[in-house]
Amino acid sequence: MNLLDATFIRFLFASIGCLAAGVAVWGVLAMARRYLPALGMQRTPWMLGQVALAATFTILMLPQAQQLHMLPVFDVDLSPATASAVAQPARAAGVTSALAEPRSWLSWTAWAWALAYTGGLLWMLARLFHGQRALAQLLRAGAHLPADAALPPIIEVDAPISPMLVGPFRPCLLLPLALRTIDPLQRDLIIAHELTHWRRGDLWWLVACALLQALCWFNPAMRLLRARLVWAQELGCDRDVLRGRPQVQRKAYAAALVAQLRFQYQAAPANALAFGGVAPDTLTARVALIRTPVLDRNAGRARCAGLAALALVFGANLALQPALAWGDAPETLDCTLMLDAATGAVLVEEGRCDVRTTPVSIFNIAVSLMGFDAGILQDTHTPALPFKAGYIDWQPSWRAITDPTSWIRNSTVWYAQQVTSRLGERRVQDYVGRFDYGNQDLTGGVDMAWIASSLQVSPREQAAFLRKVANRELPVSAHAFDMTAQLLRLPTLADGWQVYGKTGTASGDGAGDNRRALGWFVGWATKDGRTVVFARQTFGPRDPDRAAGPLLKERFLRALPGRLATLSPST
Known part of the structure; x- marks a missing residue:
């Protein structure tokens, strides 16, 4: 699975988490409103x-959000169901090059949702643009009326609309010509209502709503919450306009709301940033509250209860979202692959060997070939580079002068970064392409792509690359092959096999869960003119005392003589 697939899958699960949060938030606020x-x-x-809801949606897309989860890790098998079926004909035909990795059903689902989300987002933005354009046409068709300079401009238009406050960047009050036909007191109260929206800054709240609605357009709870917000804004304006007014004016205000329905044939355009109009389904409730208002002394308690409920639901939702074990590798991923270097025949294949994961330090084999071929590296001890402040120093052994030998032995990240940085992105990409290494994706950066980032390789692809190294079939100099082999050379086994190998370790699963680790040990072994290439990989529970790569190397070398002894040339 490549980085884009992983991102889209995370996006899919973040969307599901947002929907779940919507149910919780709406339920809690509805219950709080019932009792308060x-x-x-x-x-x-x-x-x-x-x-x-928007914060939940955004946070769940971040890898760091996995650290907030309280539930156990939930492993998602992202391997394609057809992988084994594709692999069988390839092995039968003796194919040794990397196979194209098909997408899993979850990846396809994530891609489909990403496309659907993009379409919905564009649709929401188009509606907003259309609404604003319709308002602009009304404004151009109207006539300016005299108004106080401290208030928004007033524009009168001969159209069957409701009085509306248009904005928010250049707010103005849009009035229908028909408003002149109603009682002057009622007209003044309607205008006072719209100006109260302006004084309270309701239009800016409307802008925020529009942005949040666009971001989470797929969540029905967002529309419900927005409707309740608009309802609360209308009630707030009713309360502010009527505060301290006599009963006769309160009755006139209620009559003014009813009067609007007589000429309100056209409300504000869909998604337009404007306030105006009286909804028939809420008119009765508003008139009832005008007659018998809710006491303001309850407002503070209601606000505090609502905020406390939201904080509780928000934190609980993040904590109770199931943590996902990202990457193609399930918890029990285990691969042992051995090839005959001369023929490419598969001698041993156990477990899943077609899954791409980060190569981490086994990519140093490729970096070594590049560096010696380009002349950046001269021999096994040259150049010796000093450690500098700012270099990656995850291991104590990295904080020292390092040469090619100690670099390969200690898997010193900063030394490899010095080589790739001096080569430059274009040359590294050219080498990776000529090596046909994994997915050849260096978008993660020329200095970090191979460390739990964009560059991915499967054991099968790694073995195919190593077969070319062992057979000296890559487009690099003989000196590069000689020096790299010296750096990779390990002690000879008791039965005479000479082993060349490199370890690699990635702690965690890339999503903040450090309970598991990826381990690599790859290379080749030669004896009596025969060469066997091997790629060993595990992904499982992390050993707290040993790095996964060296531990895997130790176990594999212990069993290697017995395995090699059972392999005949015709196997």
Whole structure:
């Protein structure tokens, strides 16, 4: 699985987590509103509910979010179901080159959702653009009325619309010509209502809602929360306009709301950034609250209860999302692959050997060939480079002068980075392409692509690469082959096999779960003119005392003489 597939899968699960959070947030706020009716008149809880959903959606897409989970790791098998079927004909035909890795059903689902999400996002933005353009046309068709310079401009238009506040960047009040036909007191109260939206900054809340709605357009809870927010804003304006007014004006205000329905044939355009209009399904409730308002003394308690409920739901949702074990490798991934270097015949294949993972330090074999071929490396002890502040120093042995021999022995990351940096991205990419190494993806950076990043290789692809190294079939100099072999040479086995090998270790699963580790040990063994290439890989529970690569190397070398003894040339 490549980096893009992994990103889309994480995006898919973040979307599912956002939907689950929507159910929880809406349920909690609805329950709080039932027992504290004053909550319905507060803007803050409904806006923060939308913020909580958008934050959940965003945070769950970050690898670091896995550290917040309280549930056990949930392993997702991302391997394609057809991989074994594809591999059988290839082995029968003696194919040794890397096979194209098909996508899993989960990857295809993630890609489909990413495309659907993009389409929905564009649709939401198009609706917003269309709404703003419709408002602009109304504004151009209207006539400016005299107004106080401290207030937004007032524009009168001969159109069947409701009075509306348009903005927010250049707010203005848009009034229908028909508004002149109603009682002057009612007209003044309607205008006061729209200006109260302006004073309260409701249009900016509307902008925030539009952005959050676009981001999480797929979540029905966002629309419900937005509707409750708009409802709370209307009630807040009703309360502010009527505060301290006599009963006769309160009745006139209620009549003004009803009067709007007589000429309100056209509401604000869909998704437009404007306030205006009276919804028939909420008119009765608004009139009832005008007659018998909810006491303001309950507002503070309702707001605090809503905020506390949101904080609890937001934290619980992040903690209870199942942690996903990312990467193609399941917890029990284990591969042993051995090839005859001369013929390419598969001598041993146990476990899953077609899954791409990060190569980590086994990529140093390729870096060594590049460095010696380009002249950046001269021999097994030249150049010797000093450690400098700012270099990666994950291991104590890396904080010292390092030459090619100690680099390969200690897997010193910063030394490899010095070689690739001096080569430059273009030359490294050219070498990787000519080597046909893994997915050849260096988008993770010329200095980090092979460390749990974009560059991925399967044991089968690694063995195919090593077969070319052992047979000296790569487009590099003889000196590069000689020096690399010297760096990789290990002590001769008791039965006379000469082994060349390199380890690699990646702690964690790339998603913040350090309970598991990836281990590599790859190379070749020669005796009496015969060469056997091997690639050994494990991905499983992490040993707290030993790095996965060296531990795998120790165990593999212990069993290697017995394995080689059972392999006849015709195997």
